[in-house]
Amino acid sequence: MVREFELPDVGEGVAEGELVTWLVEEGDKVSEDQSVAEVETDKALVEVPAPVDGTVRELHVEEGEVVPVGTVIISFDEAGEPATEPSAATREESAAADDTESTAAAGEAPERPSEVQTETEAGSTPDDRVFAPPRVRRTARERGIDLSRIDGSGPGGRITAADVQAANGAESAAKQGQPQSQTPGPTAGEEEPGPSESSETGGGGEPAAEPSPETATGSSRSRWSEPPTQGDADRDRTLAAPATRRLAEEEGIDIDAVPAVEERDGETFVTPEAVQEYAEAQKRAQEADREAVEAGERVETAGQVFAEGERERREPYTGVRKRIAEAMVESKYTAPHVTHHDEVDVTALVAARDELKRRAEDRGIRLTYMPFIMKAVVAALKEHPEMNAVIDEANEEIVYRDYYNIGVATATDVGLMVPVVEDADRKSLLQLSSEMNELVQKARDRTISPGELRGSTFTVTNVGGIGGEYATPIINYPEAGILAIGEIKRKPRVVTDDDGAESIEPRSVMTLSLSFDHRLLDGAVGARFTNTVMEYLENPNLLLLE
Known part of the structure; x- marks a missing residue:
């Protein structure tokens, strides 16, 4: 099966x-x-x-x-089911059956009557479906050939490369006016006859070509014919000797597409010479096609001041890269973006992370700043639910979500991906760190599942990892906002002690860039959300309450 x-x-x-x-x-x-x-x-x-x-x-x-x-x-x-594709022996028997029927049509008794089968039956395509391998389909598209008009010569009616080549050769020969038969044309000074027609009755005059007694008894009769088009050669049934069929198979030719100049008992009969001439005509047509394509390429590149490929490189615009572009365009032209920038003193956060880093390593977990930031973001989302909302445009409603799935934008070899840490509000610092590290690695290894890349309610992106400070990140639509984290740098800051005295000290400073959907949030809400995030990052002990 x-x-x-x-x-x-x-x-x-x-x-x-x-x-x-x-x-x-x-x-x-x-x-x-x-x-x-x-x-x-x-x-x-x-x-x-x-x-x-x-x-x-x-x-x-x-x-x-x-x-x-x-x-x-x-x-x-x-497994356990026999293959359904006919074997080579079966196909040979089918061809032999066709030849047997051809012999019977000529007035001779078939040698194996039980195997008589028309070629139309052997090559029919069920349910009007076109069966062809991808390479054959691609060739047909490139040459403008309609596969539905081709009778496949392969097993089960499958269209082969030879079938497409035959169709292309016939069309090219017809367009170029090249005869596809090896039958000699008229010599100089002779009038070229038109296609002959047969008639059984006079109809008041002489028929154009009346079958002779020799033809009726099965002998061949030559006739002139114009170079047929593909439609002329698209026959349901062709008479040919077994040796002729083998020659067509060796040349990769669909015998039903070979123009015929002989008949037997009123039916088309193909000779070995006709098959050979058709194969040669195909090769000439294909060579002409290649030369035309090459000539076209030369014309297209003639205006270049440098050789093709010397200073340019082209890659398919597909897959992840294309989807990223589509998402960016959808977000930018659907949600009016506003970006709010600020700086936060994270000196205490740097100290807390340094202290916890060793303990995390003892448990096999690499602790970065991102889990702290995720905790601070979740706390701010709870205080400002508008930032965790989404617009349901179909129903014209604002949906406020009471779950917190944080997307972490990750740079990969194929573009930006956003793995999602679900229910971040229910996980500890080390749980967030472990799960995030695993998802980020899977994204970079391209082993992440689609389910791990969807469902986020808010996204955080780290532009500081490559030395950036500020950014204008594009919202991961349809979310309401995205927070970009800049590089932590040592900067001079005015510090006030408990007695109110001020001094300038070097401090660890992180930059924040919050982009949000101005349809959902006003600037004041965006600023207050950022201030809440800053409060938790300046005082990491507050995260213990979350």
Whole structure:
């Protein structure tokens, strides 16, 4: 039994994916849940598991191809079920049956009547579906060929590369006015005859070409014909000797597409010479196509002042990079952004982190400043629920969320990702640190799941990791705000002691940049939210209360 497997919906809002790597090949045996491919969606790189135990029958998609969710990407022969594809012997028997029927049509008794089968039946395509490998589909698209108009010569009606080449050769020859038959044309001074027509009745005059007795008994009769178009050669049935069929197969030719100059008992009969001439015409047409393409490329690049590729490099605009761009555009042009900047003295926070860092390392946890910042943000969100809200545009409502899922913007090799730490308000400092470190590493390794990249209610991004101070971060829409953390630097600050005396001291200072949706929040709310975050960062002991 053949099991077709479609690209699954691997995450909310994911409509398509790029097949990055096949982990199996056709003919490989696989077990259920074994990874067979890596697919890059607009959110992550995920591994696609096999749904059954069995053997890989066919890979329907090529590496690098972007396909919509629901597209069949691979098919399997399930374990314990026989493969359904006809064997070479079966195909040979089918061809022999066609030849037997051809012989019977000429008035001779078939040698194996039980195997008589028309080629139309052997090559029919069920349910009007077009079966063709990705490479063949791509070639057809490039050459403007409609696959639905081609009768596949492969098993089960599958369209092969030879079928597409035949269609392309016929169309090219027709456009260029090249004859596809090796039958000699008229010599100089002779009038070229038009296509002959046959008639059984006179109709008041001489028929254009009346079948001779020799033709009726099965002998061949040559005739002139104009170079046929693809429609002329698109036959349901072709008579040919077994040797001729083998020649067509060797040349990669669809015998039904070969123009014929002979008939037997009123039906098209193809000779070895016609197959050979058609193959040569195809090669000439393909060569002409290549020359035309190359000429077009030369024209396109003629205006360049440098060789192609010398100072430019092109990459596909797909996957995560494309999704990031779409999200940025949606956010920037949907939510009116306002960015509020400030500085906070985090000298006490630096001391607290240095003290706790060793204890965290004893537990195998790397403690950064981010868990402290997440704690401070959650505390501020509780005091200013507008910043944890979202606009439901469909219902024209503001939704205030009483859960706190903090997204941590992470730079990866393929662009920015935002792993989400869920229920940050219910986790300790070390829990937040451990979970965040794990998610960030998974994002950078491209092993993170789509579910771990969605559902955030507020996002924090660290621009200080690469030396930045201030930024104007774009909101992770549809959230209401995003907080950018700058680098902690030693700066001179005026410090007032308990007696009111002032002095200038070097202090550890962090910059904050809060972007928020001005539809939801006014500037005053954004400033008060930032002040609350600063209060907790200046006095990290307050975080113990959270």
